[in-house]
Amino acid sequence: MTHLDDNICQRYIRMITNIVILSLIICISLAFWIMSMTASTYYGNLRPVSPWRWLFSVIVPVLIVSNGFKKKSLDHSGALGGLVVGFILTIANFSFFTSLLMFFLSSSKLTKWKGEIKKRLDSEYKEGGQRNWVQVFCNGAVPTELALLYMIENGPGEIPIDFSKQYTASWMCLSLLAALACSAGDTWASEVGTVLSKSPPRLITTWDKVPVGLDESTGMVVNRPTNEAKHIAGKPILDNNAVNLFSSVVIALLLPTAAWGFWPRE
Numbered sequence: 001m002t003h004l005d006d007n008i009c010q011r012y013i014r015m016i017t018n019i020v021i022l023s024l025i026i027c028i029s030l031a032f033w034i035m036s037m038t039a040s041t042y043y044g045n046l047r048p049v050s051p052w053r054w055l056f057s058v059i060v061p062v063l064i065v066s067n068g069f070k071k072k073s074l075d076h077s078g079a080l081g082g083l084v085v086g087f088i089l090t091i092a093n094f095s096f097f098t099s100l101l102m103f104f105l106s107s108s109k110l111t112k113w114k115g116e117i118k119k120r121l122d123s124e125y126k127e128g129g130q131r132n133w134v135q136v137f138c139n140g141a142v143p144t145e146l147a148l149l150y151m152i153e154n155g156p157g158e159i160p161i162d163f164s165k166q167y168t169a170s171w172m173c174l175s176l177l178a179a180l181a182c183s184a185g186d187t188w189a190s191e192v193g194t195v196l197s198k199s200p201p202r203l204i205t206t207w208d209k210v211p212v213g214l215d216e217s218t219g220m221v222v223n224r225p226t227n228e229a230k231h232i233a234g235k236p237i238l239d240n241n242a243v244n245l246f247s248s249v250v251i252a253l254l255l256p257t258a259a260w261g262f263w264p265r266e
Contacts, residue, residue: 049091049156053091053156054091056090057087057090057091057097058087060086060090060097061082061083061086061087061090062083064082064086064101064104065079065082065083065086066079068082068104068108071108072130073104073108073111073130073131074130074131074132074136075130075131075132077132077133077136078130078131078132078133078135078136080133081132081133081136081137081140082104082136082140084144085100085136085140085143085144086100088144088147088148089143089144089147089176091151091156092147092148092150092151092156093147093150093156093157093158093173094158095158095173095177096143096147096176096177099176099177099180100140100143100180102184103139103180103183103184103187106184106188107184107187107188107191110187110188110191110192111187111191113191113192113195114195134241135241135244137245138241138242138244138245138248139183139187139244139245139248140183141245142176142179142245142248142249142252143176143179143180143248146172146175146176146179146252147176149172150169150172150173150176153168153169153172154166154168154169159173161173161174163259163260163263164263167260170256171256171260172256174255174256174259175252175253175255175256176252178251178252178254178255178256179248179249179251179252181251182247182248182251182252183244183248186243186244186247190240
């Protein structure tokens, strides 16, 4: 086969793959709707998913993820993960969807901001970010699990946060928003701090100034140990993605507990 034939073949494979993935997403989302209708029939306290809500939860995430893929904010695996996360959060609660949307849009914009400078500093910088499924999972796994638990507890729909009347659902709402806020704060700090900071970073444990994790042969920041990178301190236990996951879990547990402590008692 010629190089041109190879390219055409790859494009057809990608197109077929996208069609299959979209078909699976629709099938899975329909299954969610059917289960919701069945559960609401047997358990009167659960609200069924309306057809319009289901349609919105399928179409809007597909449009947003497709746009993100075209602008290189997501790669193929990241787009698939984003569809799953987007569908579950959207069908659960529209406030979850708007929070996720603001996190995705702002993070994508900040990733592209001063991209030429970041390209010279970070050895793993990719144009547009091109987040993969691992990054989507580490940022979206906790909110997705909480959205599923929220639907099991309350059914899909919006409720006011009130610990005195809806303790569990209110706890999960705040926990989910806290996890998204934590991931957003980490991403914003990483994207802004690398180009605006004029002083060396500090160790969070001792607050001592330390050198940036530079590869001495290239002068670029590296995210994992290499033969050319000089080890200064710490253990290679958590990478950047694991830190995102761990911190979102901790904040998701702490914030609702703190909020409940300050909530007015009747």
